[in-house]
Amino acid sequence: MDDDQTESNYRNIGEMYGKTLNWDEQLTVVRTMFPFVSTKVALQEKHFAKGYAYSCRIYAIERQDEWASMTQYLEQALEEYQRSYEETGTPEAIANLLWALCLGYVFFADEEVIGATGYEYTKSCYETGMLLIEILRETKTYEELAEYYYTLLHVIGLDGNEAGVDFCKAV
16 A cells, blocks of 8 residues: 555544644654553453454554554454443443544544534534543543543544634634
8 A cells, every 4th residue: 555545544643733743753642642541350351352452453553554454443442342331331441432432533534524524423423422531530540531531522623512623723
């Protein structure tokens, strides 16, 4: 896959803030800005462990031409984290669902996708994010992470209102 084709599959995270980052810089930002969690107890649950393995695969990607496989891993991680929460109520699964929602929105909800469905798409993602945040806020262990992701929703332009990404960045 050539660079042009790879580039069309995701957004350069720096472009959200008027910068172009090279591949290594983007990976550093992603690994820092979008934390996912695990505990020994959570890893004992089979669906959480599978989701966590897919999440780790995403962060293990080092070459730009491999990034296209990220969508596959992200979808599989989402599925496993959802199963984990539904079957056992694993709070770490909720935290990692939030991670996947934000990561997916930043990299794959480009102007074409958002423009086609506009406010409704963003609002739906925001509402899902807020539901996950409310669940996390109820846990003592992850209430600070919930607040971090609440802020991150606004930083990445996932604000649930019609003001748009530019307004959120300005704020």
